[in-house]
Amino acid sequence: MIIVLKPSTTNEQLMNFTSMLKDKYNVKVNKWDGVQSTVLGLIGDTTSIDIEYIDAQDIVESVKRVQEPYKKANRKFHPDNSVIKITDTVSIGDGSLNIMAGPCSVESEEQIVAVAKAVKKSGATILRGGAFKPRTSPYAFQGLKAEGLELLKIARQETGLPIVTEIMSASHIELFEDVDIIQVGARNMQNFELLKELGKTNKPILLKRGLCATIEEWLMSAEYIMAGGNDNVILCERGIRTYENFTRNTLDIAAVPIVKRLSHLPIVVDPSHASGKSWLVEPLAMSAVACGADGLIIEVHNDPAHALSDGAQSLTPEQFDGVSKKIFALKNAMDNQV
């Protein structure tokens, strides 16, 4: 950590500040004098230093971290890729490509079983479906809730596909005990109380990136879960909010190779929410595979025009089959020739 002091800093202030740093954080402090300002460099483990606290000091002009503020999620301290085992045959992060597919909302047994069978046939290895739905409007359909979870389990039984579904409150964790992957939605990425509770479980967590979260903040949210003892975190890039409004969000495709470099955690991409348009799902999915994503999460609905939520971005099972063929052909080419 590097600290630039204000030109007005007195010698006494400097000495008091330096002593405090040494005592409080057990770091060594180096100092050099520039033309306009004095600079301090802290040597030691600075992860636990609150950068805002330092920045608050009267005599401090600015602070810069040299080390990343996350440890457990950091590739520096865990060079090998993490592999998150979902079932005996499905793992994420092992070099394979997993597609999670299914409807935005679970609507009925008939619907979810039909979609599950269809997406399995097309190569999906995990079934997605929303039971608890975060909706901007209190007047919009909020999901089938507990009943939706039961329907997902029926679809799992019928197809053998593990299931991933979103949690919206720590008070629901018991309900999710039998879910294979618990999803944390973008709007809850910094719901720290929820993250802490999930850290106490040993469930795989699919952590979506917040609508305007930096990559560092996102990794810090993974760190929350891991700090609680649960290392089974899968990151999901799903588009960020920018000024461009042709698409619902802007897919930050660079997040895939960046996360791979900074962290050992696997990362999947959600082209459906990133774009909000079904005709963009294929090209964005292809891009994600080409730059190394560990998986995709794609909305598939057997009747998008009557979907109770987010239909605009859903594929039909037939469309998904076509997209899936292309995705796996690309993955195959990437593995063998590229």
Place this chain on the structure above:
Amino acid sequence: MIIVLKPSTTNEQLMNFTSMLKDKYNVKVNKWDGVQSTVLGLIGDTTSIDIEYIDAQDIVESVKRVQEPYKKANRKFHPDNSVIKITDTVSIGDGSLNIMAGPCSVESEEQIVAVAKAVKKSGATILRGGAFKPRTSPYAFQGLKAEGLELLKIARQETGLPIVTEIMSASHIELFEDVDIIQVGARNMQNFELLKELGKTNKPILLKRGLCATIEEWLMSAEYIMAGGNDNVILCERGIRTYENFTRNTLDIAAVPIVKRLSHLPIVVDPSHASGKSWLVEPLAMSAVACGADGLIIEVHNDPAHALSDGAQSLTPEQFDGVSKKIFALKNAMDNQV
């Protein structure tokens, strides 16, 4: 609601779609034929129509709302300003200017009582202080929690100032029973489960704008609380995330007059979090008062350099006294001469 259909729409599709709209939503449907496309106009109460559902239809090119999607928060249906009564002598939205002041985090009885006395003397009418603290890092100080709430109550007893403090989980609501205003932080603005629970109380809620929430989304979050039966919502503009990183956030000052026009709810401004720099608190507070804010929420700490969180943006009691004098002089001038 106006719906533009794709040029490829067949007559049969059009008729099926129109019937569905009439049956499902009890609206009238007008149609006209353009050169390239057919346009439908829905007449009636369209608030409950899920715009994404419409957008999902195969034959739909785009949709546009004419009416706002919020009702209870909408000034159109409630022309008079809402006045939120906090105590017998303190109300927000009645034309007066209320300053909520206090430390980012409650740290000790001594600290919070001292700050409370100081800010009261300088004109603050409400004491703020964080007990549960949302922090980006799991390794940072997370607040004194329940103990912090108790210390706030002691400070209230000592000064008579009502207290506002942040809630982070619906499971804590009971702990907040004796708090005067419950704050929902920016990161929880779309924690819908929390909003629903707060809607069941009758507590005044200070609803901070999310880091990248549109004004409409923010008003929809207010609508969540109001839809549950709690009309006591105070909005708080605290800066949004933009590409500019000189300040921590970018204060969207226009949100004040916009909210005043779209909604009857009162709005206060948080210049401390919007800027992240103590020297910007005064000019931003002045701006907020000049364009009609109902109040301000300002961080004051008796020892900012040793604050356990967010010290960089805190004022000392002496600085706050100076800022406060200017703010009230401006408010006085606005009321009498401008």
Place this chain on the structure above:
Amino acid sequence: MIIVLKPSTTNEQLMNFTSMLKDKYNVKVNKWDGVQSTVLGLIGDTTSIDIEYIDAQDIVESVKRVQEPYKKANRKFHPDNSVIKITDTVSIGDGSLNIMAGPCSVESEEQIVAVAKAVKKSGATILRGGAFKPRTSPYAFQGLKAEGLELLKIARQETGLPIVTEIMSASHIELFEDVDIIQVGARNMQNFELLKELGKTNKPILLKRGLCATIEEWLMSAEYIMAGGNDNVILCERGIRTYENFTRNTLDIAAVPIVKRLSHLPIVVDPSHASGKSWLVEPLAMSAVACGADGLIIEVHNDPAHALSDGAQSLTPEQFDGVSKKIFALKNAMDNQV
């Protein structure tokens, strides 16, 4: 075009407004009455209607375009892909993949010839190099200017590669007469006087997307050039400015398939400027190819650490050779198997 009127509109105002629309723009006007507002629909060619003029009318609440505001760049009126011929053997938009490669700045004959030879050997078909350099600081190296153009031509002679280089002022057009592709930089995307002058030439123009331009604004800038009579426009996505600052810009990969759908113009991707980091060039280039880009523009420098500008994002010729092999392998797989 759809116009929503304010509830307060009188009958007389409505009639005057309607007459004006018919007379001034030669359109038909349809009207229907909603619950809260009256809506007008204009039928005919609305491209020349100034939407801001309509929006300015006292009685207008909001306006929405149904047709896109661009004509010549619009795929609706030109369904086939445009192919921009650069030389007898190099065309962009014909299904092939062209890589433009070279240094950010031309520095010397030795440098540019060496890089040109190297990138040609690795498969590049066009040589890029900056002679006039837009720099944020007046104190930074501004390029070799006219001399740089001469050096580029020498490199062209030595290798046969056509050259692309950036223009910064309409007053330099004569100097660029012998350049194969004239580049308009992101900061000049809305330098309309420059666009107009380039519209009078018949040179291929590489039009970079502005730092915060919407896709529609970008296509409107292409329209400026085309409206002047020059249809040889190649679009270049180079990242947009967002709140995320790990990368210099955020590559909006979705722009590739979106531009392909909205327009017939070819589109290339600049992974070097989009990321600002050389290690991100490969994964972003792969993503671009996987979603259908017509080409890439990549910075290659024979000595990045001594580059006079933008070295951080440059590849060495050796690195470029490796990236290029992967890119062409992917393109080959896309064409044959995927």
Place this chain on the structure above:
Amino acid sequence: MIIVLKPSTTNEQLMNFTSMLKDKYNVKVNKWDGVQSTVLGLIGDTTSIDIEYIDAQDIVESVKRVQEPYKKANRKFHPDNSVIKITDTVSIGDGSLNIMAGPCSVESEEQIVAVAKAVKKSGATILRGGAFKPRTSPYAFQGLKAEGLELLKIARQETGLPIVTEIMSASHIELFEDVDIIQVGARNMQNFELLKELGKTNKPILLKRGLCATIEEWLMSAEYIMAGGNDNVILCERGIRTYENFTRNTLDIAAVPIVKRLSHLPIVVDPSHASGKSWLVEPLAMSAVACGADGLIIEVHNDPAHALSDGAQSLTPEQFDGVSKKIFALKNAMDNQV
């Protein structure tokens, strides 16, 4: 300037790099060794060091400036406010409040003279009006150009008000010889060739902030003009582009006090373009005055509904008179009581 080196840096690389820094930039280099990385601190005048060049070095992990990259615009080297003299009676930056008012576009002698007389009567001290108009669409009205400049001069003669109008190309500078203040529009803020040419004149320049320019980039553009010898730069905050689309842009009100702190140059605010809505002009103007702006630039049109551009944000002369009264009352209160 502080440079963090990669852990992999060898001793030889370090020595070579250090020598280069000393030789090339005439700075002293301090070094200290952290746990994971070595850090260098450069002492001396680092303004001319190209930060991207440093960042490009193989051994460099990251770089941080301690000094601002602008000199002539920097308050550190010029503590007193700059006062830009426009006429014998009008100066900007001297503590007075100047309102520049007038139509977006000059349309006719009758119009511009009428508006000029009206705004003068209401207290405006400078007449604004567009002759060359930057428009997104090539099919939209582009201004009366040279003829518009002549009409502005007539209005000046009739009222005595100095005039400010926008330049769009360096090739037009001669035409602007008799203009009092030359405006550089947001889209040309980084048209460096234009800035350089304006630096050779001695005209007051109104430099609008780019749509997504940081405050530092904006000050660097001022530096371009000043580096050429022209110190008469007035900055104009006119809103930035964000995700929020209720307003056309987001007024970054904090830019006023920030510019005041970083620079000695005066700053004015454009509430008309910042919001795009006439009803927001008053509250935003009040905010700007309350936090210390040196002036305002406001669109006034005698017939906004028939304005040839940007009518939606224009005030009528009557509305302007009301707004102006409030603005001056506030300014008076600020000077005397607040």
